[in-house]
Every structure is written in C-alpha cells, then in structure tokens.
Amino acid sequence: MAGRVRYRASWQQSLPLGLLLGVVVLMQVSNPSLWAQHRSGLSGLPFESRVLAMVPPFLITLELWVLSHYVGVTLTPEGVVVHNLRRRTIPWTGVAEVAVEPVTGGRRVVLYETDGRRTPLRMPSSGFLSRDRRFDDKVATIRSWWLANGGTARVADTAGEFGAWGHARGRLPERLGMRPAPSRSVPTALLLGWLAADAVMAGFAGGPGADHPTLLGRTLGALVALSLLLGAGFLSFGRGVTLTADHLVVQGLRPRTVAWDEIQGIAVEGHRGGRRPVVLEAGGRRTPLPVPRVGRVLWDSEFEARVHTLHHWWRAHAETGTTPAGTALQPSDQTPLLPWRGPRPWQKGVLALACVALGSQILLFVLVGALFLTAGR
Known part of the structure; x- marks a missing residue:
C-alpha cells in the first residue's frame, strides 16, 4: 500500500460539539453583567470586561478545531501516526493487535503494542452523539494496513474477526466496565436536572406572598437540588x-x-x-x-x-x-x-422530544437564574 490515509472527526461528529460550545459562547457574550458595567469618565466597556468576553470564545474555537480537525490518525506504509496533544508514530511491526473496545456508550479503536503498551485512538470512534456510520469500514482499513505492512494476527484462524461487543477474539482486556447507555442515562439525568433547577428557582424566588426569599427556603431548595443532582450522577455513572x-x-x-x-x-x-x-x-x-x-x-x-x-x-x-x-x-x-x-421508531421519537423539552427548560432556568444574579436578587 502506498500513500497516506487520514482519519479525523467528520462534520456529523463535530456538529453536536459545535452547537454545545456555541451555546456556551452565546451565553457568555449575552451576559448582561458584561454590558452594564461602565467606569466613570470612560466610554465603552472596561478592558477587563473585553478580555472576559473575547478570551473564552477564542479558547472554545481553538478547542473545537483541535478536537474536530487535528485529533485522529494517519496511516502510512511505515506505521500509524497518532495525533493527540502529543503526537506519536507507532511502526506497524510494533503493533500486536488492532482491537475495538466500548467506551461510554460507543466504540473506539485500541492499538495493543508489542511492548505491552495500550494506545486508545480518539478517532475513528463512534458514540451516542458522534456516531460514525463508516466506523466498521475504517477499522477494517486500519487492520488491513497493519497486516499488509508487517503486522501479524495473534490468532491465525480468527484474523480480521471481532468477538462479542467489539473485542478481538483471543484477547480480553484485564478489566471492562459497563455503564448505563446514554439512551437510558441522559433522559434520566435531564429529568432530575430539571427538577433540581426547579427546586433552586422555587427556593430563591420565595413563596406566594413573600417579597424576598427566606434563608430557610434557599437552604431547602439547595439541599433538594443537591440531592437530585447526586441521584442523577449515581444513575448515570454509579451503577x-x-x-x-x-x-x-x-x-x-x-x-x-x-x-x-x-x-x-x-x-x-x-x-x-x-x-x-x-x-x-x-x-x-x-x-x-x-x-x-x-x-x-x-x-x-x-x-x-x-x-x-x-x-x-x-x-x-x-x-x-x-x-x-x-x-x-x-x-x-x-x-x-x-x-x-x-x-422502535415511536420510542426514538418520544425520547428525542423529551430530551429537547427538558434541555430547553434547563437552559431557560439557567438564563433566568443568571438574570436574577445580575439584577442583584
């Protein structure tokens, strides 16, 4: 094989992360506290506010570029070049196995080296919000390059075959953890997060007929919200x-x-x-x-x-x-x-609508809470 093959995140995989980071930038830029501060005798925003408004979008844009366009692998006839924050080149003769392992509801490629080192690849990968329809084809390409350029499968009669849940047959990792799938944990976490935000708003907004929230109401609201958030963390990561x-x-x-x-x-x-x-x-x-x-x-x-x-x-x-x-x-x-x-299709539809509704409600609570804080309440 001649030439080079480069695998990085596709635009379908970068879009959810870009939208999420875009919401963060929008919330930062639209923060009223940045535009309501003026110094006496000076026109416009103070220097500190300008830095606070411009640095986070720049860092977020740089992070999006690194995760979307730089991180990945390059296949060459000599070896595989792993593009992370620290770039590494692994010769094909130094790769003992090319395996696929699960990670947080998705799958990723892992290179087992002859010296015992284990190198997970950031790309190609496939997950809940960053699904790659060509993931299996990319895995087969990486494995074919490995075998064609000096690599040797450990189990000859199962070369190119993958066992249960993506593990190469004949080789099991020392430890494997299974957590709830994102399609189960994300809706539950959003529901409990919405209830937590509602408890905080109820505690800090005060009860009916009350001009100002009481210390007891704030304390109860914070405790209820903390309990719900701990429950969301346990259901998502503890089980x-x-x-x-x-x-x-x-x-x-x-x-x-x-x-x-x-x-x-x-x-x-x-x-x-x-x-x-x-x-x-x-x-x-x-x-x-x-x-x-x-x-x-x-x-x-x-x-x-x-x-x-x-x-x-x-x-x-x-x-x-x-x-x-x-x-x-x-x-x-x-x-x-x-x-x-x-x-079934109706299950996907119900779950998508529920996640959108809960996510929008949580975002609304966050924006209203920010207004309360900037207004001095």
Whole structure:
C-alpha cells in the first residue's frame, strides 16, 4: 500500500460539539453583567470586561478545531501516526493487535503494542452523539494496513474477526466496565436536572406572598437540588458492572462481587415491560444486573451485544465443570425471550422530544437564574 490515509472527526461528529460550545459562547457574550458595567469618565466597556468576553470564545474555537480537525490518525506504509496533544508514530511491526473496545456508550479503536503498551485512538470512534456510520469500514482499513505492512494476527484462524461487543477474539482486556447507555442515562439525568433547577428557582424566588426569599427556603431548595443532582450522577455513572479476570462486580445501592466459578448461568428475563440479565449463582441466588437493560421507553442499543459479552467473559474465566459453552440457564418461571431487535421508531421519537423539552427548560432556568444574579436578587 502506498500513500497516506487520514482519519479525523467528520462534520456529523463535530456538529453536536459545535452547537454545545456555541451555546456556551452565546451565553457568555449575552451576559448582561458584561454590558452594564461602565467606569466613570470612560466610554465603552472596561478592558477587563473585553478580555472576559473575547478570551473564552477564542479558547472554545481553538478547542473545537483541535478536537474536530487535528485529533485522529494517519496511516502510512511505515506505521500509524497518532495525533493527540502529543503526537506519536507507532511502526506497524510494533503493533500486536488492532482491537475495538466500548467506551461510554460507543466504540473506539485500541492499538495493543508489542511492548505491552495500550494506545486508545480518539478517532475513528463512534458514540451516542458522534456516531460514525463508516466506523466498521475504517477499522477494517486500519487492520488491513497493519497486516499488509508487517503486522501479524495473534490468532491465525480468527484474523480480521471481532468477538462479542467489539473485542478481538483471543484477547480480553484485564478489566471492562459497563455503564448505563446514554439512551437510558441522559433522559434520566435531564429529568432530575430539571427538577433540581426547579427546586433552586422555587427556593430563591420565595413563596406566594413573600417579597424576598427566606434563608430557610434557599437552604431547602439547595439541599433538594443537591440531592437530585447526586441521584442523577449515581444513575448515570454509579451503577453498572465491572468485569475482571476473577470476579463480576455489581455496582449499585448494594454492591456485590461474584466469582466467575460461582456462576451457573446468565439468563435474560422480562422485567416491567422490558428485559434484564440475571446472574444465577451456585447457591440458588439470583442477582439482577443493573446494566444492560431495556425498558418500555428507554433502551440500550447494544443490549444483545453486552449480554453476549457477559457470556463470553464467564466462559473464558470460569473453570471447567460449569455450564457448557453455548448454553444459558433460564429461570423456571420465565419463558424464553426472542432476541431484542432494537428500539422502535415511536420510542426514538418520544425520547428525542423529551430530551429537547427538558434541555430547553434547563437552559431557560439557567438564563433566568443568571438574570436574577445580575439584577442583584
């Protein structure tokens, strides 16, 4: 292969980040406190206000350019050039494996080097708000360049094939964490954030017939908002499962650690109109997992792949004598479920409308709160 191939973020991936940073710039520039301050004897804005108004947009624009146009990789016949804040060139003969691993609801390419170093690539990647439809094609291109320029697959009979949930077969990472998918965590976090903003506004605006908010009202509003924000953080990042070589760690209100050898099977059962995985232990105990899950409205696009990953880790790390590979125990009170085919169009529509409505309400609360602060209330 001759020439060079450059992979960076596409405009579809840069658009959500650009819109988000644009809102931040707009809120900064439109802040009334920047335009209401004047010094006696001087016309126009003071120098400090001009710097405060211009520096953040410049830094945000620079950050957007770096993340959208600089970060990525360049494929050459000699090696792969990784463009991060610190540029690195890795020769193809120094790459032991090209794998795909999950990260925060998406997927990214990871290079395992012969010296044991692990190098995740920022691009190409595919996520919830930065989906890349050509991600699989780009992964195949990187792998073909690696094999054509001196790379050798560790497992000859599975070269070019990828196992459960994006991991290269024959090589499992030392640790893998699963968190709620963005399609489940983002709407919940927005709902709790809206309730928190409403509690703050109610506490600082005062009750009916009150001219000024009381200290008790402000304190209660702040405490309620803090509790809701902590709940949003727990539901988004605190729950999940962690897979290690020895244990399955269930993280929730009551964390538990289950050894792979104590697991008899991993089943999928119906739950409140959706489905969830359940770990069946040797002593007869059933442990429902908080991740992955599918509900009536909220869903996880990688539900089946994540369940397959759980089975793959269990079969790879459990000792012989457990349930044979390819079988999964099913609770006696549950009928077998068909594979989940993904969210329906009405679910996507309802979720999109809810996120837009909640996001706009939170932004409105922030703008009104800023006006209250600049007005001296």
